[in-house]
Amino acid sequence: MLTTALIVVPLAGAILVWVLPLSRESTSGLALLVALAEVGLWLGSARNFDFGSDAPQYATTREWFDQLGISYSVGLYGFQFWLVGLAIVVGACAIGYGAWAERERSRAYFGLLLFLVGSLVGVFAAQDLIVFYVFFEAMLIPIYVLVGVWGGPRRVKATLTFVLYTMFGSLLMLASIIAFGISQGTFELADLGTSSNDWIFLGFLVAFFVKAPLLPFHGWLRLSYTEATPEVAAILSGV
Numbered sequence: 189m190l191t192t193a194l195i196v197v198p199l200a201g202a203i204l205v206w207v208l209p210l211s212r213e214s215t216s217g218l219a220l221l222v223a224l225a226e227v228g229l230w231l232g233s234a235r236n237f238d239f240g241s242d243a244p245q246y247a248t249t250r251e252w253f254d255q256l257g258i259s260y261s262v263g264l265y266g267f268q269f270w271l272v273g274l275a276i277v278v279g280a281c282a283i284g285y286g287a288w289a290e291r292e293r294s295r296a297y298f299g300l301l302l303f304l305v306g307s308l309v310g311v312f313a314a315q316d317l318i319v320f321y322v323f324f325e326a327m328l329i330p331i332y333v334l335v336g337v338w339g340g341p342r343r344v345k346a347t348l349t350f351v352l353y354t355m356f357g358s359l360l361m362l363a364s365i366i367a368f369g370i371s372q373g374t375f376e377l378a379d380l381g382t383s384s385n386d387w388i389f390l391g392f393l394v395a396f397f398v399k400a401p402l403l404p405f406h407g408w409l410r411l412s413y414t415e416a417t418p419e420v421a422a423i424l425s426g427v
Contacts, residue, residue: 194233204222218298219302223276224280237266244268252318281419283305289417307330310326334416349408349411
């Protein structure tokens with residue numbers, strides 16, 4: 189359940205920040221408190237984490253659609269533990285910087301940052317391809333808004349470019365995931381085998397070329413970095 193808690197804490201914090209009618213200072217303070225609590229929870233989880241284990245730890249699995257082999261499955265292997273920590277620590281630093289910079293419309297801004305942190309943790313902790321996809325796409329939503337509303341003079345162009353590129357990559361990824369999962373009879377990462385289907389391979393290849401991004405699908409990157417606020421750019425480039 190600890191992995192789920194690492195996902196839920198920032199998401200619940202985002203909802204609190206959105207709904208509580210607090211002042212700008214109180215809103216940023218609450219967001220930072222949630223982010224620091226998340227850091228503390230992650231650091232505390234290291235005490236009992238067995239880095240030599242070959243199995244995911246703090247795992248939770250709940251069946252969603254038995255006939256399709258889809259389940260809510262999250263957990264942490266050793267390398268995932270550090271990726272989750274990266275997202276949490278960078279997210280806390282970003283929220284701290286945003287609080288110092290006194291961002292306008294603070295309830296929306298800090299709620300979106302917390303939502304972004306929770307989604308990133310979900311991406312790195314996912315043990316099911318569908319869960320991975322859901323969190324990956326959920327992660328993009330706050331980025332669209334953070335760049336489009338709080339970005340620089342060319343924020344609208346940056347956001348539209350980002351949306352068009354990532355939607356193309358998202359559709360290819362979804363088609364590849366569905367085709368691969370159906371061919372394997374499961375979407376559980378640990379149970380997946382390999383596929384010799386060239387179309388599935390190409391779908392994943394192009395999707396991650398866009399998402400990474402790599403040449404020649406990197407057109408959204410420069411605009412997004414330059415137009416985003418410093419803390420959002422740090423999350424984009426660092427996590």
